[in-house]
Amino acid sequence: MGWLQEELGEMIGKRWRKTLTVVAVIISVYMIAGLFFGMWPFSTARGLIQKTTSAEAIIQNYQWFYDQYNAIQAQKANIETTPIEAPERRGLVMVLNNAIGEYNSRSKQITRNMWKAPDLPYQIELGGSK
Secondary structure (H helix, E strand, C coil): CCHHHHHHHHCCCCCHHHHHHHHHHHHHHHEEEEEEECCCCHHHHHHHHHHHHHHHHHHHHHHHHHHHHHHHHHHHHHHHCCCCCCCCCHHHHHHHHHHHHHHHHHHHHHHCCCCCCCCCCCCCCCCCCC
């Protein structure tokens, strides 16, 4: 018998030591089986990783950043061509700021920004009422 088992036996009694040993063995077997056979909680983590790194998710995030960036650039061009005194100009700026906010938000999400092209900016400054 090892010194740890003897110390535990003296501290909590032989019966409780055996009970704790059985519980520890059961937990260890469950953890090892979970790693190999996809039992919870490992199946959940594996599902999340597969969903995040699937080819479809990678392509979708990659394309979304390009689409959103180009939509922001188009909205900026619309604002520049709209007269300053036009009543719809404030609405155009609000739409631009919403699009920029969504771009910046997704850019900070680790599961999405891993697939953003390096030629796109990390963050975009919010548009003003110019």
